[in-house]
Amino acid sequence: MAQPSLQPEILSRLREVLEPRHIVTDADELAPRLIDWRRKYTGAAQALVKPGTTAEVAAVVRACADTGTPIVPQGGHTGLVGGSTPDLDGRAVILSSERLTRIRDVDPLNNTMTVEAGCILQTLQAAAARHDRLFPLSLAAEGTCRIGGNLATNAGGLNVLRYGNARDQVLGLEVVLPDGRVWDGLRTLRKDNTGYDLKQLFVGSEGTLGIITAATLKLQPQPLETATAVCAVRDLDAALALLGRCQQATAQSLTSFELIPRLGIQLSLQHVAGSVDPLDRAYDWYVLVEAKGGHGDGGLKAALESALMQAYEDGLVLDAAPAESAGQAQAFWHLREAVVEAQRHEGGSIKHDIAVPVSSVPAFLAEATARVHELVPGVRPVPFGHLGDGNLHFNLTQPKGADTQAFLARWDEVNAAVHDIVASYRGSISAEHGIGQMKVAENARFKPPIELELMRTLKRSLDPQNIMNPGKVIDVG
Incomplete structure (x- = not known):
């Protein structure tokens, strides 16, 4: 598709506020920014702009308004629902946060850090660690994703069980509104009961209400001890019983409780270098358990191992391998992350990012698995992820020998069937990836009309021209 030509007026306005090197119009340089991470959506744009300050972001937004x-x-352009990919009409300007990378302040006594939206998540984790603090948001893309995008999508990740989603890590925001005005809400207070909690409007809004340019984040004490183990469990009901026991035994220090099916491990061993079978024999279901905290005296590890031993004696756990070193713990996590990569080598994969009440996970998986086998005989479900908070990636690998494109052509049909089951458990069709453009219509199927109208009212009030990431999250008509 030919790159659309720039409209002279917006180009002139952009040149007034940004140096030419920060305005990209070359088709080859733009190309990677026009396709999403999963290569499911492709768009077009007039230009890519790279403002380096909040004032420059505001000036760009005013020009566009x-x-x-x-x-x-x-941000890092690592989203999974097409939220940062423009549509095909070619009128859009892509606004990158990649030059907004200052860490403005770290206050260890207040346990806060004020940072700009373009900071890489891993960089913030390291900055907190240098002050003997923990920034607990952690996800697979942390080496490339940017905090502004994490907040705009309300990212979840690996530590939600103890620390919560991205929105739980925020005390304040700085946001450029759709008319170019700047809201400075960079509060560092734990208590501020003076009206609406405006920052939460923008966390999870995926850039449809304004552009986050900076955030004040909560920091936590650096854990003195980490205890990690891989367990084979009797079944999914046993996994839930084990979850409760581990939470109690670790005094709520449990940070991760990840479900992995045997097929996920098999595919990882087959396709991803460095993957090692964690136990001496194969089992149907595994959980990766991790707790952080303690007093640094080995008590946390001892408490977790005691809980696992009792669960083994009670028949909930069939086998277990506590990590005896940081390297072994890292190997366990490598296996968990390899499940994502391994599926790519098996052809097409129809993916779901769903959440149901934790207590409903076994029933949901039984019902959803039976349904997808009815729809696609031979399909290979690989349900894995954050069992501790009810968020599963119910991914479906194509049947062996199937035509990949024919399988993927059934994406919407299969999604709808799975989402209907999710809804029957009062669950969510998007747990941590957002809505983007992928799930706008599906979200409208399940949201009560009054919720959709409230969302449209907010969108129209803040962005009456519908210029902020149009076509994402909510259809305003």
Whole structure:
């Protein structure tokens, strides 16, 4: 598709506020920014702009507002629902946060850190660690994703069980509004009961209400001890019973409780270098358990191992391998992360990012697995992920020998069937990936009309021109 030509007025306005080297119009340089991470969505844009300050972001937004030019914010561009990919009409300007990378302040006494939206998540984790603090948000893309995008999508990740989602890590935000005004809400207070909690409007809004340019984040004490283990469990009901026991035994220090099916491990061993079978024989279901905290005296590890031993004696756990070193713990986590990569080598994969009440996970998996086998005989479900908070990635690998494109063509049909079951358990069709453009219609199927109208009212009030990431999250008509 030919790259659309720039509209002279917006180009002139952009050149007034940014140096030419920060305005990209070359088709080859733009190309990677026009396709999403999963390569499911492709769009077009007039230009990519790279403002380096909040004032420059505001000036770009004002220029776009004055000319009615759509804006698509991009952070690390690692999203999984097409939220940072423009549509095909070619009118949009992509606004990258990649130059907004200052750590403005770290306050260890207040346990806060104020950072700009383009900071890489891993960089923030390291900055907190240098002050003997923990920034607990952690996910697979942390080496490339940016905190503005994490907040805009309300990212979840590996430590939600103890520390919560991205929205739980935020005390304040700085946001450029759709008319170019700047809201400075960079509060460092734990208690501020003076009206609406405005920051939560923008966390999870995926850039449809404004552009996050900076955030004040909560820090935590650096854990003195980490205890990690892989367990084979009798079944999914046993896994839930084990979850409760581990939480009690570790005094709520449990940070992760990850479900892995045997097929996920098999595919990882087959396709991903460095994957090692964690136990001496194969089992149907595994959980990766991790707790952080303690007093640094080995008590946390002892408490977790005692809980696992009792669960073994009671028949909930069939086998277990506590990590005896940081390297072994890392190997366990490598196996968990390898499940994502391994599926790519088996052809097409229809993916779901769903959440149901934790107590409903076994029933949901039984019902959803039976349904997808009815729809696609021979399909290979690989349900894995955050069992501790009810968020599963119910991914479906194509049948062996199937035509990949024919299988993927059934994405919407299979999604709808699975989402219907999710809804019957009062669950969510998007647990941590967001809505983007992928799930706008599906979200409208399940949201009560009053919720959709409230969302549209907010969108129209803040962004009457519908220039902020249009076509994402909510259809305003």
